[in-house]
Amino acid sequence: MASSSNSAPPNHKFDPNFTRNVINATGPKASPRIRQVIGSAIQHLHDWARENEITVDEWMSGLELINEAGRMSNDRRNEGQLVCDVLGLESLVDEITYKLATSAADAPTATAILGPFWRADAPKRAMGETIVHGIEGGDHTLMHGVVTDYLTGAPVEGAELDVWHTAPNGLYEQQDPDQPDMNLRGRFTTGKDGRYSFYCLRPTSYPIPFDGPAGTLLQLLDRHPMRPAHIHFIVKAPGYKPIITQIFDRADKHITDDAVFAVKDSLIVDFKPLQGNDRAQFELPYNFRLATYDEAKGNDLKGATPASTAV
Amino acid sequence: MASSSNSAPPNHKFDPNFTRNVINATGPKASPRIRQVIGSAIQHLHDWARENEITVDEWMSGLELINEAGRMSNDRRNEGQLVCDVLGLESLVDEITYKLATSAADAPTATAILGPFWRADAPKRAMGETIVHGIEGGDHTLMHGVVTDYLTGAPVEGAELDVWHTAPNGLYEQQDPDQPDMNLRGRFTTGKDGRYSFYCLRPTSYPIPFDGPAGTLLQLLDRHPMRPAHIHFIVKAPGYKPIITQIFDRADKHITDDAVFAVKDSLIVDFKPLQGNDRAQFELPYNFRLATYDEAKGNDLKGATPASTAV
Numbered sequence: 001m002a003s004s005s006n007s008a009p010p011n012h013k014f015d016p017n018f019t020r021n022v023i024n025a026t027g028p029k030a031s032p033r034i035r036q037v038i039g040s041a042i043q044h045l046h047d048w049a050r051e052n053e054i055t056v057d058e059w060m061s062g063l064e065l066i067n068e069a070g071r072m073s074n075d076r077r078n079e080g081q082l083v084c085d086v087l088g089l090e091s092l093v094d095e096i097t098y099k100l101a102t103s104a105a106d107a108p109t110a111t112a113i114l115g116p117f118w119r120a121d122a123p124k125r126a127m128g129e130t131i132v133h134g135i136e137g138g139d140h141t142l143m144h145g146v147v148t149d150y151l152t153g154a155p156v157e158g159a160e161l162d163v164w165h166t167a168p169n170g171l172y173e174q175q176d177p178d179q180p181d182m183n184l185r186g187r188f189t190t191g192k193d194g195r196y197s198f199y200c201l202r203p204t205s206y207p208i209p210f211d212g213p214a215g216t217l218l219q220l221l222d223r224h225p226m227r228p229a230h231i232h233f234i235v236k237a238p239g240y241k242p243i244i245t246q247i248f249d250r251a252d253k254h255i256t257d258d259a260v261f262a263v264k265d266s267l268i269v270d271f272k273p274l275q276g277n278d279r280a281q282f283e284l285p286y287n288f289r290l291a292t293y294d295e296a297k298g299n300d301l302k303g304a305t306p307a308s309t310a311v
Numbered sequence: 312m313a314s315s316s317n318s319a320p321p322n323h324k325f326d327p328n329f330t331r332n333v334i335n336a337t338g339p340k341a342s343p344r345i346r347q348v349i350g351s352a353i354q355h356l357h358d359w360a361r362e363n364e365i366t367v368d369e370w371m372s373g374l375e376l377i378n379e380a381g382r383m384s385n386d387r388r389n390e391g392q393l394v395c396d397v398l399g400l401e402s403l404v405d406e407i408t409y410k411l412a413t414s415a416a417d418a419p420t421a422t423a424i425l426g427p428f429w430r431a432d433a434p435k436r437a438m439g440e441t442i443v444h445g446i447e448g449g450d451h452t453l454m455h456g457v458v459t460d461y462l463t464g465a466p467v468e469g470a471e472l473d474v475w476h477t478a479p480n481g482l483y484e485q486q487d488p489d490q491p492d493m494n495l496r497g498r499f500t501t502g503k504d505g506r507y508s509f510y511c512l513r514p515t516s517y518p519i520p521f522d523g524p525a526g527t528l529l530q531l532l533d534r535h536p537m538r539p540a541h542i543h544f545i546v547k548a549p550g551y552k553p554i555i556t557q558i559f560d561r562a563d564k565h566i567t568d569d570a571v572f573a574v575k576d577s578l579i580v581d582f583k584p585l586q587g588n589d590r591a592q593f594e595l596p597y598n599f600r601l602a603t604y605d606e607a608k609g610n611d612l613k614g615a616t617p618a619s620t621a622v
Contacts, residue, residue: 014406022399022572027533034531037363042398044355049403052348056425059395059404067391070381080378084370087353088333092360093370095325114367220345222338261333 019046069213076174078116082214085260108150108291112246112262117172122185130199131186138168141282144197150289155194159237162187170206202271202282203229205254225259228252240290330357380524387485389427393525396571419461419602423557423573428483433496441510442497449479452593455508458501461600466505470548473498481517513582513593514540516565536570539563551601
């Protein structure tokens with residue numbers, strides 16, 4: 001029970017045994033990892049409440065925001081994830097999960113958050129095809145490059161690039177009834193040379209959805225909801241650790257203040273004007289470097305598979 | 312942007328600037344309280360993630376649990392609140408909100424958590440009536456006492472006791488289609504003598520609902536879902552700070568390991584066998600001591616009104 005504070009040091013304002021009692025209620029059959037992670041969460045949660053003297057009303061307001069995020073979440077939108085993103089948590093666990101012990105310049109391609117808009121089973125397309133359908137305008141871009149083994153430099157055969165980005169109106173296709181299903185998404189598989197190419201749009205910056213709790217939080221924090229223009233990728237190949245990442249347009253005015261804190265220096269790219277191609281006005285060369293499971297293991301590269309992070 | 316870690320101390324494993332960058336994104340128009348409370352929450356959340364090296368998969372599992380709690384929450388059930396309760400958070404913010412600077416033995420009645428089962432507009436009943444309807448069996452109890460001003464000892468006129476407890480099957484009426492609406496609930500208002508009395512049941516211990524995320528959490532922590540038998544009260548009177556509390560049956564075997572950590576020594580009571588009353592087998596005398604707003608202010612007694620903590 002939460003005992004009275006007989007054993008409290010004289011200046012201790014709140015029951016000094018309470019948090020230990022809650023943590024110690026954990027039973028002997030809890031897994032060591034659960035005991036550690038949830039025990040630590042209880043300690044931080046309680047320390048936060050005491051340090052800031054959180055009142056019942058404040059706790060209830062925060063709880064209602066979190067409950068509402070859950071209520072809004074479905075297979076097309078994950079508002080709880082968006083709340084985490086605004087607080088920097090997804091970018092942080094991404095860093096923690098994929099951190100390489102090495103800081104070698106030739107490391108595998110850096111990762112960035114999955115975000116809430118990935119969809120499984122994007123259409124498989126032939127190399128060189130476009131992912132743009134039913135869209136007026138936009139800066140068409142030829143993106144191309146090679147997927148290599150980061151240690152040997154050898155091209156990776158059978159690498160699948162799963163790509164997705166927003167339309168010029170700032171909406172992903174599942175947010176926008178006017179776009180064809182699976183628009184601006186595609187999966188491309190490399191041949192022996194490891195090379196890939198496809199047509200997409202030069203993406204636009206856009207606001208994350210701010211009609212729910214994440215928007216409320218941004219408003220309370222006096223922050224904008226804009227993300228710098230970016231293209232999402234999951235790159236995977238047999239025997240290699242999958243990489244979830246995003247690349248960002250250096251010219252975007254929000255490149256230094258992403259609402260979800262996902263930008264990393266090595267993921268900033270330059271779109272180049274393209275001449276003599278009637279299908280595209282820009283070119284974007286970009287290479288992906290993958291690590292095998294053994295290479296990743298040697299470098300403390302932990303990671304989640306895309307399937308298990310599906311939302 | 313989340314910059315590379317050029318300025319990292321040599322042994323710092325993760326970007327040492329990241330959390331500061333996220334907190335510093337807060338704009339100038341954020342209220343000082345929001346800046347403090349959410350800034351501190353970001354710091355604790357990030358520290359927790361780094362200290363435990365939380366992976367993307369683990370974060371996603373936790374997030375799905377929290378989203379599911381929101382989806383289950385409606386006007387009859389607040390699963391997010393239940394998750395907080397299991398982690399001791401509601402009892403802690405209750406302590407923080409109502410803590411008296413004084414440790415005087417004649418302090419106002421101690422508080423306990425509201426819990427998720429309070430309903431507004433319980434029926435007003437005449438003094439001495441029963442709140443038990445359509446229930447077979449159970450140990451009928453005559454509860455009675457006086458509501459006083461904690462400083463002067465004077466009886467408080469016009470004090471409303473809002474009472475609720477579970478049926479012998481361990482269910483509150485809104486969880487149980489077989490109970491009449493508003494069963495085992497009632498509001499009683501004191502006259503000039505400050506006295507109250509009503510018939511209720513000697514309550515039974517019961518499990519908190521464990522068919523949702525709170526139950527998942529209890530299972531992961533190898534904990535039981537039982538609460539010791541208790542009766543809930545909100546006591547309010549014109550000019551006095553409302554008190555939200557619970558009283559607990561000393562004979563209950565879960566008196567020392569409440570699943571939601573709400574028991575306080577001063578709220579443990581003894582049910583006494585009652586002779587010569589054909590309406591009840593037990594008697595429970597209990598007095599409530601209220602503080603006026605001025606008295607409460609003088610003692611650092613902060614508090615939420617019941618209306619604003621409604622769920």
